Amino acid sequence: MLDASARAIRDEIARGRATAVNVCRTFLDRIEAVNPSLNAFTLVAADRALARAADIDRRRAAGEPLGPLAGVPVAVKDNLCVRGVRTTASSRMLERFVPPYHATVVERLEAAGAVIVGKTNCDEFAMGSSNENSAFGPVRNPWATDRTPGGSSGGSAAAVAARCVPMALGSDTGGSIRQPAAFCGVVGLKPTYGRVSRYGLLAFASSLDQIGPIARNAADAALALAVLAGTDPADATSSRQPVPDFPSALSGDVTGLRLGVPRAVVSEGVDADVRRAFEAALDTLRRAGVALVDVELPHAKYAVPVYYLVATAEASSNLARYDGVRFGYRARAETEHDVKQMYSRTRDEGFGPEVKRRIMLGTYVLSAGYYDAYYLKAQQVRTLLRSDYQQAFESVDVVAMPTSPIPPFRLGEKTADPLQMYLADVFTVSANLAGLPAISIPCGFVERSEQPERSERLERLPVGLQLTGRMFDESTLLRMADAYERLTDWTRQAPSGPGVI
């Protein structure tokens, strides 16, 4: 049961071979068993989940129609609002925030019959690449608990990898779905900007943020995207593009598809073992009939600086709302008459270091005298990066890169140097800047010693392959991901380290 796909669970329940309540109990037990060692959840909503599951069973007994995710346990990143369920964005600022409304994606999941079992830990306000910026402590990687699960949707990826849920929601502003999916050996899809409504997502950088699924295979990601996608009157940036039947795109046939490889981009700074796994994945796809084509992305080398200028500028504006007045934490000023000091203390005490760092950077690049040199310049280079992709997509259907240049690193390894942490986002941020859909799928493992000086034990760490597609062409990404899965067995492997079993 724990290894079953979302699709299989839904079918078992629909056919009456399992009850939603029993499925829910099984996964809740699993969460209880492994979460103490992983810290993947900030909240488990067991009673609410069991009541929802009982409702699915009642509907089935009454012969009512069941949705495409009926009875499927799903975890939701803790920056997505669930009405009546504490939503913190892993920040002290929102420690006691209980949303009065659902995010549109939550509305859609529940309308499809999904059973939300809890909220997953993440980097504070989704700012980070290691999940170490959470006010509730880091999440641990189920494959090696001394290492990061990636971030910022580290809790969602770890929960899916550790079989706590077959499927979870994440959000992705610069790689926050794909990089943790890669680090945890699962599938993570960032849809096209505008494909999924952002209503009810606690905003980080509004021109980059997208919500998407984390699952254990491409078919479940397709199933989830079909539920999540579509226009929403509550989000003016949600697109009115028609939503294709994503699951039916998974034909298994990739013959004739052209896969672009930006050789210059992936030639530098990539871990040798990650590179080997990447090249082997390309070879597997080539043997399946995919044509490999060299492409140029001349401005990709500027993606990280452009991203950190644009994203922090938007963040500094979005996070201005946390002022201790309408919701969230409030600090006390020295006198009762100092509203300005109340604001600034609230923000100093309520936000963690990385959030403050980004607010500071964003405020700086938007400030008088620096706007043109940093923010405007970054937006112009963003245009050039988009053009690079448009040009590449004239000769290829999909672009391939490793999701991360390095395998999962140790907790604490990069916390002292934020710039080093940012550089690890080199392959993921472009898709957000260009608005393109991108998926990370497992493509192998690397071995690393547990403690170089003290232990001979080898840790087996997942590697992710990232596929980026044309605007609104998630179907081709999912088709290629699914075809690759059928030729390999990476997605069928499960972590078995201490603390997981």
Next chain:
Amino acid sequence: MIASPAVAPTLTSADVERIAALAHLELTAEEKALFTRQLADILAYAEQVQAVDTSGVPATAHVLAERTEREDELQPSLPREEALANAPDPAPEAGLFRVPRVIT
């Protein structure tokens, strides 16, 4: 005052204090020292974008091409008591958010 593309080569502690004031962040002395160093590193790294020739290149603020206007129609909104439920210092009987005195 500062001509583009030449950008201040170093970030001073005074810059950090000025930015913190703009961002309404009351930083501790340690935070000021740490951020001065870290933000200077990050900005020095970001400086490479200055090497790109962007003359005549339009800025991308967002990637969507679709028009998103809608009719300006009255819609139901959050009931007042729910809007106040998360406030750190609500005045539900008056239907207000209470704040420290602004005018002294």
